[in-house]
Each structure stands twice: as C-alpha cells, then as structure tokens.
Amino acid sequence: MIAAFSPFVALRYLLARRISLLAMLGVTFAVWSMILVNSVFTGFVGEIRADVRRGTAELLLTDLPLDTGYEPLRAALEADPAVAATAPRLRHHGLLQPLRTPTGRGPAAAAAELQFDHTESGFALLLGIDPLREGEVTPLRQWLERSTEVFAVHGAALEPSRVLDEPDPARREQLLVPDEVEWLARRRAGLRVDHARTAHHSTWPGVLLGWRRAYHMGWLREGDAFDLLTAASVPTADGGARMTTFRARMAFAGWFATGYRSFDENTVLVPIETLRTILGHDRADPQGIDLVTDVAIRLQPDLAPRDAAAAVRRLEDRAQAALPPGSPPCRVLDWQQQNIVFLGAVATEQAMMQFVLFVVMLVAAFVIYAVLHMMVVQKWKDVGILASLGGTPRAIGAVFVLCGLVTGTLGSALGTGLGVLSAQNLNTVNDWLFATCGVELFPRSLFDLQQVPVRLETSWLLLVAIAAIALSLLVALLPARKAARMNPVQALAHE
Amino acid sequence: MSTPVLAAHAVTKHYRLGKREIPVLRGVDLTLQAGERLALLGASGAGKSTLLHVLGLLDQPTSGQVCFDGRPVHDLPIAERARLRHAHTGFVFQFYHLIPELTALQNVLLARMMASSMTGYWRQRGAARAAAKALLEQVGLGDRLHHRPAELSGGERQRVAIARALLAEPRVILADEPTGNLDSHTAAGVVDLMFSIQQQRGIALLLVTHNEDLARRCDRIVRMQDGVVLAEPTGT
Numbered sequence: 001m002i003a004a005f006s007p008f009v010a011l012r013y014l015l016a017r018r019i020s021l022l023a024m025l026g027v028t029f030a031v032w033s034m035i036l037v038n039s040v041f042t043g044f045v046g047e048i049r050a051d052v053r054r055g056t057a058e059l060l061l062t063d064l065p066l067d068t069g070y071e072p073l074r075a076a077l078e079a080d081p082a083v084a085a086t087a088p089r090l091r092h093h094g095l096l097q098p099l100r101t102p103t104g105r106g107p108a109a110a111a112a113e114l115q116f117d118h119t120e121s122g123f124a125l126l127l128g129i130d131p132l133r134e135g136e137v138t139p140l141r142q143w144l145e146r147s148t149e150v151f152a153v154h155g156a157a158l159e160p161s162r163v164l165d166e167p168d169p170a171r172r173e174q175l176l177v178p179d180e181v182e183w184l185a186r187r188r189a190g191l192r193v194d195h196a197r198t199a200h201h202s203t204w205p206g207v208l209l210g211w212r213r214a215y216h217m218g219w220l221r222e223g224d225a226f227d228l229l230t231a232a233s234v235p236t237a238d239g240g241a242r243m244t245t246f247r248a249r250m251a252f253a254g255w256f257a258t259g260y261r262s263f264d265e266n267t268v269l270v271p272i273e274t275l276r277t278i279l280g281h282d283r284a285d286p287q288g289i290d291l292v293t294d295v296a297i298r299l300q301p302d303l304a305p306r307d308a309a310a311a312v313r314r315l316e317d318r319a320q321a322a323l324p325p326g327s328p329p330c331r332v333l334d335w336q337q338q339n340i341v342f343l344g345a346v347a348t349e350q351a352m353m354q355f356v357l358f359v360v361m362l363v364a365a366f367v368i369y370a371v372l373h374m375m376v377v378q379k380w381k382d383v384g385i386l387a388s389l390g391g392t393p394r395a396i397g398a399v400f401v402l403c404g405l406v407t408g409t410l411g412s413a414l415g416t417g418l419g420v421l422s423a424q425n426l427n428t429v430n431d432w433l434f435a436t437c438g439v440e441l442f443p444r445s446l447f448d449l450q451q452v453p454v455r456l457e458t459s460w461l462l463l464v465a466i467a468a469i470a471l472s473l474l475v476a477l478l479p480a481r482k483a484a485r486m487n488p489v490q491a492l493a494h495e
Numbered sequence: 496m497s498t499p500v501l502a503a504h505a506v507t508k509h510y511r512l513g514k515r516e517i518p519v520l521r522g523v524d525l526t527l528q529a530g531e532r533l534a535l536l537g538a539s540g541a542g543k544s545t546l547l548h549v550l551g552l553l554d555q556p557t558s559g560q561v562c563f564d565g566r567p568v569h570d571l572p573i574a575e576r577a578r579l580r581h582a583h584t585g586f587v588f589q590f591y592h593l594i595p596e597l598t599a600l601q602n603v604l605l606a607r608m609m610a611s612s613m614t615g616y617w618r619q620r621g622a623a624r625a626a627a628k629a630l631l632e633q634v635g636l637g638d639r640l641h642h643r644p645a646e647l648s649g650g651e652r653q654r655v656a657i658a659r660a661l662l663a664e665p666r667v668i669l670a671d672e673p674t675g676n677l678d679s680h681t682a683a684g685v686v687d688l689m690f691s692i693q694q695q696r697g698i699a700l701l702l703v704t705h706n707e708d709l710a711r712r713c714d715r716i717v718r719m720q721d722g723v724v725l726a727e728p729t730g731t
Contacts, residue, residue: 004616005608008601009594016596385592388553390581390609390663392574488553492592 003395010402026364027411035419043453055258057296069289076322082311085136089294090128094230128272147255161254175206185223206253210264369475384491397484408472499526506559521722534710537719585660587670591652606662630658650681
C-alpha cells in the first residue's frame with residue numbers, strides 16, 4: 001500500500017523544482033534518439049537483408065570436389081520432396097574487356113590496351129548460370145527488371161534486358177542477343193560482318209553485368225562485344241599442370257540489379273555452358289562433364305522452419321551420397337549462412353549502435369539520480385517532518401521513488417511520442433531540408449533508395465519505453481533508500 | 496491513580512561522538528496523565544528535547560522503557576512506532592517545521608494522509624479538507640488557507656503547526672519550545688491558543704521550555720539538569 005502523502009508530496013516536489021524538468025527532458029531525449037536512430041537503422045538493415053535475400057539462392061549446395069557433375073546431384077536433390085527446383089552454378093574468375101575504340105586509334109578490334117581506371121578494374125567473379133533453370137531458384141527476371149528502376153533513380157532511362165524473352169531455348173541458354181543487334185555491334189567494333197543484316201545469326205554468348213559496373217565500364221549498348229579472359233590449370237603430358245589462359249568473345253546482354261552491393265559490383269553472369277567450354281568441358285566433348293561448383297536450391301513454398309532445417313540436413317546427406325566415395329564433406333547453406341560475414345557485420349553494427357544509445361539512456365538515468373540525490377539532501381528536514389507526522393520509512397522512501405518514476409514515465413512517454421512522430425515524418429523533413437537548404441540528413445543516393453527506410457518496431461518501442469521507466473525507477477531507489485534510512489531526529493535538526 | 500497516557504521509566508540515552516560515549520539522559524522517570532499539562536524546564540543541553548523525541552518515539556532509548564497507556568512501545572518495529580506516533584502524538588516544534596512547497600491547508604492535511612492509502616484518503620478527502628479548514632479557522636487562519644509558509648509570519652506558521660498537530664486527533668501533544676522563535680506578544684497568543692484547545696479537547700500536553708512564566712501556567716513542572724529529573728512534580 002502506498003500512503004496517500006507519498007504521491008501528494010512527490011508531485012509537489014516535482015512541480016516546485018525546474019530541475020526535475022531537466023531530468024525528464026534527459027529521458028525524453030534518450031528515448032527519442034533510441035527510437036528514431038534505431039528505426040532508421042532497422043529500416044536500413046531490413047532493406048539490406050531484403051537485398052541480400054533477393055540476390056541469394058534459398059539454399060546452396062557448396063564445397064563440392066573438383067570436377068563434380070551436375071546431373072547426379074540434381075537427381076539426388078530433386079528426389080527429396082522438400083525440393084522444388086535446383087539450378088547448376090559454376091564459379092570462376094575472369095577479366096572482362098569491352099572492345100571499345102580508344103580515341104583516335106582506329107577500330108576497337110585492333111585495340112590492345114586493357115581498360116582500367118584508377119579505382120576499378122575489369123576483374124570479375126564469373127558466375128555461370130543455366131538461364132533455363134536459374135529463374136526457378138532465384139528471381140533472375142526481377143534482377144533484370146530492377147536494373148531499370150535503379151538506373152531511373154540515378155536519372156538514366158533504359159530498357160531491361162530481353163535475353164530471357166528469347167523464344168528459342170537453345171538461344172536463351174546462351175543468352176544470345178537478337179541477330180540484328182549483334183550484327184550492328186560487330187560493325188561498331190570494326191569486325192567483319194555479312195553484307196545482309198538479316199543473314200546474320202548471333203554467336204557471341206551473352207554476358208549480364210551488375211549495374212554497378214556501369215560506373216567504371218561506362219554505358220554499354222546491347223550487343224557490345226567483350227573479350228572474356230580467364231585462366232585455369234590444365235594437365236600437361238608429363239603428368240603435371242600448367243596455368244593456361246582462355247579467351248572468349250561475348251556480347252553485352254544487359255544489366256542486372258539485385259540490390260546486394262557486393263554481388264552487383266563483383267559478379268558477372270555468363271551462360272554456364274560457355275564457362276564449361278572455356279574450362280575444357282564442352283558439351284560436345286564425350287570426356288566433358290556438366291561441371292558445377294555449387295547447386296542452387298529452392299525449397300517448396302510454405303515449408304515450416306523446422307521442416308526446412310530438417311531438409312537442409314537431409315539434402316547434405318543426399319548430396320554426399322551422390323558424390324564419389326571419399327569426397328570431403330559438402331555443405332548446404334541457407335541464404336543467411338551464404339552471407340554470414342556481411343550479415344554478421346551488419347548485426348554487429350546495429351548492436352554497437354544500440355549499445356551507444358543505451359549509454360545515452362544511462363546518462364539520462366544518471367541525471368535523474370543526481371537530481372533526486374540533490375532533492376533528498378535539500379529535503380533532509382522534510383524527511384524528519386514526515387517522520388514526526390507518522391510517515392513510515394518505506395512511505396518516505398516512496399516519495400522519492402515516485403519522483404523518479406513520474407520523471408521517467410513522463411520522459412519516456414514524451415520521448416516515445418516524439419520518436420514515433422519523428423520517424424513517421426523523417427522523409428518529409430529530409431525532403432524539406434533538401435529543398436530549402438540543400439542539406440540531406442540521409443543521402444539516399446548513397447544507398448540507391450527512393451526514401452529513407454524507416455521501420456518502427458512495436459517490440460523496440462515497448463522495450464525502450466519500459467527500460468527507460470525501469471531504469472528511472474532503479475536509480476531512484478538509491479536516494480529513496482537514503483531518505484528512508486535517515487534518522488528523523490538528525491533530519492529535524494538539519495539546517 | 497489512573498495509568499498515565501505516556502510514561503518514561505529509567506530512560507537513558509547515550510550518543511557516540513567519535514570514541515566517546517556522551518550520556519544525554521541518565522535514568523529519567525516521568526509520567527504524563529491524560530489531559531495533563533506538564534512543563535519540562537531546564538537549561539539548554541539538559542536533555543529536554545532528547546527526552547521529548549524519545550517519548551514521541553522519534554528516537555529510541557539506550558535503556559529503560561517508554562510506555563503508552565502502560566504498554567511498552569519503545570522497542571516496537573519502526574513502522575508500528577510510526578503508526579502509533581501518527582495515531583496518538585502531535586508534535587509542535589520551535590521552528591514550525593512546515594513543508595515549504597505546500598500551502599497552509601496542505602501542510603495540515605498531510606497529517607490525515609499519513610496512515611491512509613491513496614484510495615482510502617480519496618474517499619474521505621472531503622471530510623479531511625473540512626476538518627483541516629475548521630482547525631485553521633479555529634487557530635485564526637481561515638483567510639490564509641492557500642498561503643505557503645514563506646508567505647506567513649512566525650506566529651501564523653506556528654498556528655499552522657498546531658492545527659497540523661491536532662488534525663489526527665492525538666491524545667498527547669509534545670511541544671518543543673513552541674514560542675522560542677516568537678516575540679513575546681505573538682508567543683502569548685500562540686500559548687493561549689494551544690492551552691485553550693488542549694483544555695477543550697482534553698489532550699495531554701508536554702511542554703518543553705525554559706520560560707519560567709510559561710511553565711507556571713502548567714499543571715506540573717519537571718526540571719531537568721544534565722540528563723536527570725531534578726524535582727518531583729509540584730502543583731501550581
């Protein structure tokens with residue numbers, strides 16, 4: 001039971017002292033900043049995770065031995081009822097060089113120099129995909145369409161790539177650009193062409209570039225010729241191995257944009273058969289195999305998390321069984337495990353940011369403690385008066401606990417309200433600042449976003465609001481304890 | 496003889512000052528009958544205020560007993576002593592001891608809030624306000640209800656303190672030099688008021704003072720010196 005005088009006196013103490021307002025504003029600021037900063041950060045993290053998720057297969061079978069073929073693995077994996085689709089992947093490294101006419105140096109085909117600028121290079125992670133199957137495991141078409149949206153943000157208008165609309169599967173598998181487009185590209189590059197444009201048949205396999213390469217490769221026209229250079233060890237007659245370079249001419253088939261920055265920056269999508277051919281496993285070669293380094297997997301939709309986890313273990317076993325005996329253990333990674341370092345870094349950044357904000361909250365709590373401690377010292381005699389009137393130590397302590405509680409609760413409520421309002425109107429304020437002062441609080445173009453992503457989470461709001469109140473209550477207990485333990489006679493004698 | 500409402504039996508009180516033990520009360524015996532007016536006389540440092548604090552359960556004796564209605568109460572748990580103090584004892588101090596943030600009316604009402612829960616007080620707040628107003632009117636402060644202590648004179652503050660001491664309808668009032676901070680004219684007014692209410696309500700009054708004239712207006716005088724009672728009660 002709280003004695004009636006405790007809240008009565010507490011309220012009057014608070015109203016009579018302006019410094020209580022300072023303590024309350026401290027809590028308000030801490031709660032406001034925790035809500036606003038975290039909602040922006042949560043929004044960013046949400047966007048980042050969505051981008052990573054969009055650019056990553058649901059599951060990836062990886063750590064496969066060298067010279068692994070796709071077909072046995074496909075059969076083993078697709079036999080599992082949890083699997084909806086699989087697609088082969090072949091990773092390799094390479095160098096891409098567009099055939100472009102250096103100023104005043106004649107035709108591009110004759111140009112020998114590699115194109116580098118001082119920050120970027122033509123080096124790329126080549127990801128060989130099967131265009132006929134890849135769309136089953138990742139939103140490949142969406143990647144192509146999204147590049148148009150991304151370029152629009154940066155003020156460029158362009159059409160999405162048409163290679164997936166090619167009706168002939170054999171041509172689609174090679175990501176071939178339309179015959180006429182390649183004919184024009186050959187002519188632009190100064191290469192020999194048929195006289196009749198309609199008589200030409202495209203032969204250059206297509207290459208899809210992450211949209212961020214536009215920054216250092218410049219704008220490319222559909223069909224523009226590329227030379228792909230890569231290297232691999234090949235066996236020699238004496239039983240050894242020798243690093244050999246391979247070269248293939250390809251055509252620019254379009255841009256893609258997953259939103260996952262490092263993927264869009266580093267990865268180049270090429271037809272898997274082209275890469276297999278380069279690496280000595282041509283389809284026509286009876287010795288060749290349908291080489292893969294990974295297999296992308298999509299599970300059946302609406303699979304419960306527990307069932308999905310069980311499926312991962314099962315698929316690892318199935319894949320292992322399909323590999324030659326004695327193979328090192330392969331692994332099946334979910335989309336988060338595939339990006340564990342990046343997502344871990346993002347999560348750590350968020351945790352660090354939350355810790356810093358928690359320190360702000362601690363400072364606010366310390367202000368409450370200091371104000372209440374000062375109040376107890378100044379109200380020393382009042383403690384004696386209340387005791388002489390029959391106030392119990394507990395009820396006298398409650399006066400100061402209530403002071404802390406009211407300060408914390410009001411500060412928390414005000415901070416929560418302001419935090420929610422600020423978060424909801426952040427983009428309006430950001431737009432207004434940019435329009436009037438040319439200042440952007442959050443440079444959206446840096447993250448290729450139309451708006452500052454803000455996500456208010458009810459659980460975080462509740463956590464912050466309750467934590468602020470609990471912390472205020474906690475720090476009020478110390479001065480309250482001091483007041484409750486005070487000897488009333490000494491308190492009355494205090495001057 | 497009836498059981499005294501308040502009694503001290505062989506009460507001692509020592510304070511520790513560094514390594515030294517300072518005896519302030521050295522075996523004090525004292526009784527206060529219901530409705531009696533007792534003056535406790537003595538020089539500064541005689542132990543009068545300490546005895547008053549011990550009798551009012553604000554402080555505990557080092558040894559001896561404090562009895563209320565014949566029942567030892569000095570070693571009750573702290574919350575129980577507080578409850579007893581609220582129910583039966585009213586204090587009037589030399590320096591008034593009002594809470595500066597509260598108005599005269601609120602200071603008096605405080606006495607009603609001590610033992611009530613929030614809901615309990617809320618239910619009887621009308622009656623409590625009426626009683627507090629009536630008391631303030633009785634002490635001549637009907638027009639000063641909403642003034643804070645800083646806006647009142649010394650005499651007015653002491654009247655507020657008297658009204659506050661009376662609101663809980665105590666059986667004993669312990670007054671520690673209630674006129675010690677007032678000029679003689681104001682002091683006479685305050686004493687007259689206190690004595691008249693005490694007589695009207697039949698409250699026992701223990702008046703700590705070193706004013707001989709004031710003491711002579713009491714039923715009994717007890718003199719203290721160096722922590723001991725010097726003289727047995729003598730009628731006036």
